[in-house]
Ligand SMILES: [Fe+2]
């Protein structure tokens with residue numbers, strides 16, 4: 152099956168998964184249906200980012216409008232991933248469980264509507280049938296692997312919560328010119344009297360202007376950071 156047909160089919164599967172969660176008769180059934188929904192969404196999201204979006208971002212004829220659309224799509228995927236993580240942590244007996252299902256469903260409906268009305272038709276004209284068939288085969292195989300991996304690991308990787316699998320998300324984000332797992336700069340530690348003294352000794356200068364023992368004897372062995380100050 153070609154890549155765009157595969158993605159459309161998977162969108163219908165995701166819709167069916169939501170129906171199963173919503174029509175579950177008890178908490179146990181709800182939990183089982185939810186696990187299946189999360190596995191399907193996480194696997195679909197992974198193959199789209201890793202293979203399909205990546206192929207479009209590498210396509211030389213993809214104009215800035217396509218790249219912008221992909222940037223937005225990646226942001227939406229990140230929000231859905233975060234929502235899925237919160238849903239995975241919720242208890243089906245808690246009223247917040249269905250609230251989280253509802254919010255993810257709305258986000259996915261919006262995202263799927265944009266993909267099917269805009270991104271997939273553009274991809275079809277940009278990539279051509281042969282390329283779409285090759286991508287479809289690759290995506291189908293990867294989707295099977297992702298289902299085996301399971302949503303817990305895929306979501307942790309997508310959200311940068313594990314070290315190893317940050318790579319695919321980072322790679323796709325780099326291609327789109329966005330940042331995955333943006334780090335906030337740690338605040339500089341406040342200088343206390345004790346640390347001021349340590350820093351002064353590190354530079355080899357005592358308060359009275361004479362070189363300290365550390366300063367006198369260690370000019371050749373000072374650390375790189377001390378030399379660069
Ligand atoms: Fe998507």
Ligand SMILES: [Fe+2]
Pocket residue numbers: 158162195199263266
């Ligand atoms: Fe999709």
